[in-house]
Amino acid sequence: MPEAVPARQERLPDPPLLHLLLPKWLTARARATAQTRGKGARVAILALTGLLFWAFIFGVLARLLTYFRGVQEIGELMAGKLLGLGLLGFTSLLLLSSVITALSSFFLARDLDTLVAAPVDWLRLYGAKLLETFVASSWMVLLVSVPLFMAYGLVYDGGVGFPVIVVATMLPLIMIPVTVGTAVTLILVNVFPARRTRDILSVIAVLAAGGLVLLFRLLRPEQLARPEGFRDLVEFIALLRTPTSPFLPSEWAQQVVMGALTDKIPWLSLYLLWSTMGGVLVLGALLHRRGYPAGFSRAQESAHRQVSKWGSLARLPHRVLAPLGVLRRELLLKEIRVFFRDTTQWSQLILLGVLVVVYVYNIKFLPLRGPGITFFLVNIVPFLNLALAGFVLASIAARFIFPAVSLEGRTLWLLRSSPMCVRDLLWAKYWVGTAPLLVLALGIVGVTNHLLQVSSFMVIVSLGTITLLTLALAAMAIGFGTLFPQFETENAAQIPTSFGGLLYMMASIGVIAGVIILEARPVYSYLSAQAFGTTADPTEMVLGFGAAALLCLIVTLVPIRIALTRLEAVER
Amino acid sequence: MIALRQLTKRYGQFTAVNRVDLTVGSGELFGFLGPNGAGKTTTLRMIAGILQPTSGSIHIAGVDLLRDPVAAKAKLGFIPDRPFIYEKLTGAEFLRFVAGLYDQAGPEVEQRARELLSLFDLEEWRDELVESYSHGMRQKLIISSTFVHRPAVIVVDEPMVGLDPKAARILKDLFREYTRRGHTIIFSTHTLEVAESLCDRVAIIAQGTIRAAGTMAELRRELADGEEGLERIFLRLTGENAARNLIDVLDA
Numbered sequence: 001m002p003e004a005v006p007a008r009q010e011r012l013p014d015p016p017l018l019h020l021l022l023p024k025w026l027t028a029r030a031r032a033t034a035q036t037r038g039k040g041a042r043v044a045i046l047a048l049t050g051l052l053f054w055a056f057i058f059g060v061l062a063r064l065l066t067y068f069r070g071v072q073e074i075g076e077l078m079a080g081k082l083l084g085l086g087l088l089g090f091t092s093l094l095l096l097s098s099v100i101t102a103l104s105s106f107f108l109a110r111d112l113d114t115l116v117a118a119p120v121d122w123l124r125l126y127g128a129k130l131l132e133t134f135v136a137s138s139w140m141v142l143l144v145s146v147p148l149f150m151a152y153g154l155v156y157d158g159g160v161g162f163p164v165i166v167v168a169t170m171l172p173l174i175m176i177p178v179t180v181g182t183a184v185t186l187i188l189v190n191v192f193p194a195r196r197t198r199d200i201l202s203v204i205a206v207l208a209a210g211g212l213v214l215l216f217r218l219l220r221p222e223q224l225a226r227p228e229g230f231r232d233l234v235e236f237i238a239l240l241r242t243p244t245s246p247f248l249p250s251e252w253a254q255q256v257v258m259g260a261l262t263d264k265i266p267w268l269s270l271y272l273l274w275s276t277m278g279g280v281l282v283l284g285a286l287l288h289r290r291g292y293p294a295g296f297s298r299a300q301e302s303a304h305r306q307v308s309k310w311g312s313l314a315r316l317p318h319r320v321l322a323p324l325g326v327l328r329r330e331l332l333l334k335e336i337r338v339f340f341r342d343t344t345q346w347s348q349l350i351l352l353g354v355l356v357v358v359y360v361y362n363i364k365f366l367p368l369r370g371p372g373i374t375f376f377l378v379n380i381v382p383f384l385n386l387a388l389a390g391f392v393l394a395s396i397a398a399r400f401i402f403p404a405v406s407l408e409g410r411t412l413w414l415l416r417s418s419p420m421c422v423r424d425l426l427w428a429k430y431w432v433g434t435a436p437l438l439v440l441a442l443g444i445v446g447v448t449n450h451l452l453q454v455s456s457f458m459v460i461v462s463l464g465t466i467t468l469l470t471l472a473l474a475a476m477a478i479g480f481g482t483l484f485p486q487f488e489t490e491n492a493a494q495i496p497t498s499f500g501g502l503l504y505m506m507a508s509i510g511v512i513a514g515v516i517i518l519e520a521r522p523v524y525s526y527l528s529a530q531a532f533g534t535t536a537d538p539t540e541m542v543l544g545f546g547a548a549a550l551l552c553l554i555v556t557l558v559p560i561r562i563a564l565t566r567l568e569a570v571e572r
Numbered sequence: 573m574i575a576l577r578q579l580t581k582r583y584g585q586f587t588a589v590n591r592v593d594l595t596v597g598s599g600e601l602f603g604f605l606g607p608n609g610a611g612k613t614t615t616l617r618m619i620a621g622i623l624q625p626t627s628g629s630i631h632i633a634g635v636d637l638l639r640d641p642v643a644a645k646a647k648l649g650f651i652p653d654r655p656f657i658y659e660k661l662t663g664a665e666f667l668r669f670v671a672g673l674y675d676q677a678g679p680e681v682e683q684r685a686r687e688l689l690s691l692f693d694l695e696e697w698r699d700e701l702v703e704s705y706s707h708g709m710r711q712k713l714i715i716s717s718t719f720v721h722r723p724a725v726i727v728v729d730e731p732m733v734g735l736d737p738k739a740a741r742i743l744k745d746l747f748r749e750y751t752r753r754g755h756t757i758i759f760s761t762h763t764l765e766v767a768e769s770l771c772d773r774v775a776i777i778a779q780g781t782i783r784a785a786g787t788m789a790e791l792r793r794e795l796a797d798g799e800e801g802l803e804r805i806f807l808r809l810t811g812e813n814a815a816r817n818l819i820d821v822l823d824a
Contacts, residue, residue, distance in 0.1 A: 330672025334661065341660035341701065410656035414717075417620040417650035417727075418673035419642045571623045 013119045020120065020128035023111060042499045049502060054147045061151035069155060079152070080258040086148060087250035090141045091177045092212065096205045097137040098181030099188075103198055105132045106182065106292070107189055107299035116296060126288040133182055138174045145170060149257070156261035165260040168270065172277035173253045179277075179284040186287055189295040199343035206347045210354035249273055327420060331428035335404075339432070345400075345492055352396060356444060359392065363448045379527055382445075382454045386462055386469075387516050389444050393437060393466075394473050394508035401433035401477035402504055403495035405567065409487025412572045422567045426478060426560065434474040441470045457526060461519065461545075468552035469515060473508055479559020480504035482566050511555050518548040573598050573725050573756035574619060579628035581614050581780075588614045590780040591628070596758050596773075601751045603771035604760040605802075607810045611780040612760040613653065613729055619758070620650035620727045633724050646674060649718035653730040655710035659703040663694055663713050666702060667720050674721040681720060688716035691746075692739055708734040715743060719750070726750070728759035732766060744770055768802040776809050783809040 064082070068075040106112075106129050115125060145166075153162045188197045245251055252269040259266045317336075321329040339345050366381065408415065408425075415425060445466045449459050484500020495501065522536070522544030529536040574596040581589040589611040596602045606612045617623045619630055621641050630637040630644075637644040657666060667685040671677060689695045692712040702710065711734045718726055731747075732740050747757050747770065761767055767774050768788060775785035784791055788802065795805050 326672045326675050326677040330669050330677075334658065334665075334669050337665065338658055338660045411658060413617075413620075413622055413650065413652045414657070414670065415673070416622045417645060417648065418670070419644075419646035419675075420673045421642060569624070 015118070015120055015124070017124045017127045017131075020115065020124060021131065024132060045502065046499065050143075057144065058147035058151050061148060062155055065151055065155040076258070076262055079156075080254055083148075083152065083257060084251055084254035087173065087253050088248065090145070091173065091248070091250045094138060094141055094174060095177040095181050096208060098133055098178040099185050100198075100201055100205060101137040102129075102133045102182040102185040103189070103201060105129050105136065106185065107296060108198070112296070122289050122292065123285060126285055126292070130179065130182060130284070134175065134178045137178060137181070141174065142170075152257065152261060158261050162260060165256065165265065169253045169256045169273065172273040173249055175277045176249050176273075176280055179280045183280075183284045183287050186291050186295055189299055190291050193298060202344045203347045203350075206350050210351045213351075213358060214354050249276060327424055328428060331420075331424060332432060335428055335432040338407075342492070348399065348493070355392070356440070359388075359444065360447055360451070364451050366452070375531055376527060378452065379454055379458050380523075382449055382452050382458050382462055383516075383519075383523055385448055385452075386445070386465055387512055389441065389448075389466060390469050390473070390512035390515075391509065392444070393441050393470055394477075394505060394512065396437060396440070397433065397473045397477040397508075398496040398501055398504055399493070401429070401437070401474050402481040402501055403486070403492045404429040404433060404478065405482045405563070406486040406489060406495050407492055409485065409572065412487075412570065416570070416572070422564055426482075426563055426567065430474060430478050430560065433477070434471065437474055438467065438470045441466045455530070457530075458523075461523060464545075465515060465519060465548065468549055468556075469512065472511060472552040472555040475556040475559045476507060476511070477504060479563045480507065482563035485570075487572065511551065514551055515548045518544055518551065520544075573600070573633055574602075574758060575629075575631040576615075576619070577629045577631075579615065579618060579630065580626045581611075581618060581623060582626045587780050589618070589625075592777070592780075592782055594775060594782065594785065596756055598756055599751050599754045600756055600772050601747055601770060602756070602758040603767035603774035604758060604777065605762075605764065605767055605774055605806060606760075606777035610777045610810070612777055615777070616650075616727050616729050616758070616760055620648065621645050622650070647724040649721065649723035649726045651714055651718050651726065651728040651731060653733055655707065655714050655734070657702050657710060657714060660701055662699050662701055663689060663705070664698040666713060667717050670717040671720050674723075676721050684720050684722075685716070688719055691742060692716055708736055708739065711735060712739055719746070724755055726755065726757045726759075728757065730761060731759050732761065732763055764802045764806060774802070776806060778810045 065079055068079045068082075071078070115128075149163075149166045152158065153166075158165075185197070185201075188201070191197075192200060249272075252272045255266050255269040256273070259269070317333055318329065321332055324332065363385065405426075442463060445462050449462060454462075480500050480503060481495075484498060484503065486495045486498050486500075489495055489498075496504075522541045525540055526536045528534070574594070576592050576594040579589060579592040579594075580587065592611075592615060604612050604616065614623060618625050619632070619637075621637055621644065625638070632644040633647045635644040635647065658669075661669065664685060667688070668677070668681065671681040671685070686695070686698075689698050692715070694709060694712055694716070697705065697709065702713065705713065715731070718728075731743055735743065744766070747759075751757055751772075771788075773785065773787050774791070776783045784795060784805070786794070791802070791805055795808065
């Protein structure tokens with residue numbers, strides 16, 4: 001019998017954490033260094049917009065903080081309170097966004113098959129994916145926090161050490177909600193299938209965000225800026241001194257930052273931040289070790305999604321749309337079905353509803369009655385309200401109509417190989433987006449006109465203008481969306497944040513401003529004539545309103561024409 | 573039914589398809605073979621009207637695809653190799669939608685849809701969203717969507733990818749029967765046995781040009797000695813000498 005040879009200790013492969021992140025890094029680098037047409041202009045416009053955004057936040061905050069600094073006793077408390085509220089907002093947003101991002105990075109990402117099948121240690125995988133979630137969900141918060149802390153540091157003379165304190169504070173403050181959000185996702189995936197969890201989460205996230213906005217508005221925070229509303233100063237100061245909640249990491253972070261700026265750093269708060277981060281990381285890792293294999297396995301199962309049958313009701317849309325012909329009817333039905341069955345799409349309508357309520361609520365509380373309020377003011381406000389409503393409509397068109405052509409990217413083979421005219425496709429996309437937008441536009445303007453009790457002239461002007469503007473903004477959304485398509489992006493919510501989306505918003509603002517400027521003169525002369533009992537010059541009226549209508553007409557037809565030519569030439 | 577004349581497609585400096593002349597007749601089942609990157613998919617996507625040729629012409633059932641794309645496409649159905657379809661439509665809704673693109677609707681379409689779904693064992697899934705379908709099921713749904721509007725010409729890119737043996741067998745029979753009724757099918761494949769047993773004629777394309785075209789008997793007569801199979805002919809035309817010595821590769 002041959003002598004037993006001792007088995008050679010086989011060294012197991014152990015890819016380091018950074019190796020797992022290498023593909024992400026290489027992809028980002030390749031994207032950054034790729035030479036594409038118009039990239040320089042794109043980067044320049046993005047950088048300029050970013051700088052303007054930073055400058056705006058910095059300017060507003062620096063002004064406010066300078067004012068606070070000048071107020072004895074309560075100025076510092078108010079600056080702290082403001083920071084605390086800001087950081088609380090950041091952590092809430094991070095928690096929501098990391099729950100959704102973790103679902104993608106831990107359970108649905110395309111690289112997971114390779115990573116999970118590879119001999120990768122569970123802790124390394126957790127670390128790599130957690131870092132990925134951290135970056136993906138926090139970059140926006142980090143960008144916004146730069147001008148915020150710059151304003152605090154400069155106004156309160158934070159000195160050279162201040163950025164170090166900020167980094168030491170923000171790192172755990174961001175890491176805590178990201179880790180907690182990831183753990184929440186892990187638990188949810190173990191309960192529901194991942195694809196269904198995504199639907200549930202997107203609705204929860206939007207409901208939570210909508211609830212926060214509504215709650216914040218209904219509290220009427222502007223009252224805080226009017227101390228005379230409180231019974232006495234002591235009550236006001238007492239309110240400011242009370243921490244929002246002593247157990248929230250955002251409160252500890254606020255204490256550290258304000259302490260570093262005014263008095264001395266409260267080391268206990270910093271210690272609490274770091275130790276909490278350590279604690280949640282350990283708990284998160286243990287939870288991952290216990291629940292990830294089963295959760296990942298569940299995530300591979302597809303959720304059965306049977307569509308409920310409504311019997312004869314299901315045929316109703318067919319009958320209603322029958323006069324349009326088979327092709328246009330089927331295109332419209334497809335657009336509507338695809339939209340309403342994608343939770344990530346329609347769920348944002350909830351947020352939209354909340355924002356509209358807040359908008360109308362703000363109009364309702366405008367102080368437009370009483371002494372000093374002239375006939376002019378009452379009628380000019382609804383006219384300017386048009387500009388604001390136009391901006392709201394442009395944002396909605398950017399979110400829902402701009403991505404319409406891009407979302408067709410993976411199925412273009414079917415449409416392009418069929419005898420359908422591109423004109424019909426664009427027609428369906430345009431009207432499915434425009435019809436509800438028009439209803440919303442007329443609703444907003446109609447209700448706000450009613451609340452403001454404006455003259456019938458202004459009602460006609462505002463309803464006519466908003467109708468033409470809606471048609472134009474929707475056409476521009478289709479046009480820009482086709483000129484700058486994002487065919488590879490699956491998430492519709494990401495598409496408006498592209499370069500094309502930015503250009504669309506800039507162009508929309510230009511058109512809204514153009515229409516308002518063209519109509520300003522005839523509106524002013526009509527109101528003057530009304531106020532002083534004279535007659536308005538009809539030539540001025542026709543020229544002003546005619547030019548605004550012509551602008552809207554051009555902006556409606558030209559982008560659709562360009563989109564048509566462009567889409568006909570798309571090769572995919 | 574399909575006539576390609578001097579068909580060329582260039583991407584910048586790279587010529588993917590170079591002056592291809594090809595005619596596929598009525599009732600013919602035509603195989604399009606070639607190594608990866610030879611220009612098969614580009615050619616088929618040009619025939620389907622998805623890609624615009626740099627030069628040359630395409631006629632579908634006598635209609636110039638470039639001059640009158642809508643009329644030409646009305647006679648054509650396309651089955652791509654990657655089954656990307658609307659995730660949020662059900663199987664039945666997808667078939668109805670595709671028929672609608674060809675201006676077809678009504679009881680006849682419903683009947684065809686039912687029959688096709690049943691043929692490919694998708695009847696139980698007809699009211700499920702496509703997002704819950706497997707790769708193979710999606711492929712079967714796309715195949716069904718092409719037959720639901722009964723086109724005169726069907727262009728298929730890699731029809732067997734992702735299909736189970738039963739579905740592959742059904743598809744072969746369906747192709748045969750469909751062409752027997754006077755329709756035309758052109759398909760690309762890497763499975764030479766399928767091409768050899770199924771096709772009336774085949775063309776072999778390499779580096780964007782057609783190297784040979786004809787029936788199996790014609791190819792054997794012109795390119796091979798006696799009873800050589802399609803594989804030998806294919807390798808000879810597409811560069812078998814370039815194949816590395818396997819032992820060298822595995823020992824490296």
